[in-house]
Amino acid sequence: MSENGSDRREMISIRHLWAGYEHEQVLEDVNFTVYEGDFVGMIGPNGGGKTTLVKVLLGLLPPARGEVRIVGQPVKRGRRYIGYVPQIAEFDRDFPVNVWEVTRMGRLGRRGLLQRLNKEDDEIVAQALREVNMLELRDRPIGELSGGQRQRVYIARALASEPEILILDEPTSSVDPQVSVSIYELLNELNAHVTIMLISHDVSVMSSYVKTVGCLNRRLFYHNDRELTSEMLEQAYQCPVDLIAHGVPHRVFAEHGTIIHEHPTEGEE
């Protein structure tokens, strides 16, 4: 394996992407490749284009210019390799559906119209719930779950689609710090067999788990190196973002995912 990982399979490849809405381009000339086995954390300010990037990757927003490929295919065909985990804040808590039913929705891409889910699907759904440690709550209505539990269910739903890539939108935005750590630990385990890309503005916990960090503020600042060094983090943090600067200890991260040292708030004034 070469140093920059270029002989690994390209899971997501973005070339000269411009995207946005009628009067405004939010993403400007974004170039980016996610390789198999990557665990990419994408940070950036609100309005910096994180959500827009996810929408483009899911085929919900056509790019204005440029090319996006998922596992070598155009987005609308390639998105079946994606397991999408949306923000839990967006859901109706009163919706009458339980953990099992939500997770089964992950099988919709495999069983089209007029096809019933069968035993094999049920086994995959059960396995997905087992992976996130939520199988015993399978009959619980989602409205009665805590934020962290619901996040796990949405991860299970994404896993049930047997994805090659997990894309998570602010997975820890509405949970407390302890729960957020447990979610990152779960993602860390899942990364053994699935490529992960997440967007977040919560850099503090994220930076100790992801393998690479990108910073998106209309343009993408990304260095596809497998290890984070303090220099790289400094570089990423230097992009025009103010919200990530306050009180964040810059963690440095070694090969096996253990934190080797922490230098708290230096250089932050």
Next chain:
Amino acid sequence: MIAALAGALQYEFMRNALLVGVLVSVATGIIGTFVVVKRVVFISGGIAHSAYGGIGLGYYVKYMLVPVLFAGSAAATNPQPGYFPIVGAGIFGLVAAAIMGYVQRRTRQRADTLIGVLWAIGFAIGVVFVDLTKGYTADLTSYLFGSILAVQRGEVFWVLALDVVIIVAVSLFYKELLAISFDETFATVENVPVDTIYILLLCLIALTVVMLIRVVGIILVIAMLTIPAAIAGQFVRNMKRIMVWAIVLGMVFAVAGLFISYALNFTSGASIVLVAGAAYLISLGVARLRSAPAIAAPTQPFGPEGEGS
């Protein structure tokens, strides 16, 4: 009292009315549950009111076109409007459902304004067609407020047929209907044809609305579409169980409302809606009482959280 109610059953119009009320509750319970959880109450109101355009058209065709085009035929000589208004309502309802669904999907903003405008246009078309059909429109208010006591035997079979259509359609597309109701973005990513399924749902709403026009009338349709499912949804957290309870509640409201209207000589549709509305208000109070102790002692038994940290 009971003897008087039993006496009501000796009239065929009362038996037909009860039968239609009970049968329509099957469709409203199932479709009403989707209306409530998918939050498409407003667009359902739009479909119902646009259907009035079809009723006006039905009158116009029956009294202005058929006697000229098919002079001497049975349809031309029958003084009753027959199925023309209700078939017109069905056609207008389905077309309105498709247009509103399409418009809502294609415009990013102000979809509610556009639906409100289509709602009014459909209704106004009905009023103008009625103007063009002067002299034959004595019983038009029956479509606004319902005329369940005037239901004919043959209509019972139509309602039964529509129930079957709705049950079959919902069973065939249940997993997709549930998916687009719960999380449309995820369903899109899973390559579910979300626009098509959404328009299918609106069309099923249109068919249900057409049945309900006979029972409670256009103006009160929304009450019957939403109240049974809304009550059930406060007490059970499972789609299929909500549907079953909504069906049962709809039947109870229809029967109770009909007997009240018979005993007190009130308009039947309004009586049914008032029974349902009263039950809804009571259920809000009951749900509140039930949830009060739950807030004091939150149920957080076990889960994966905390153990990993």
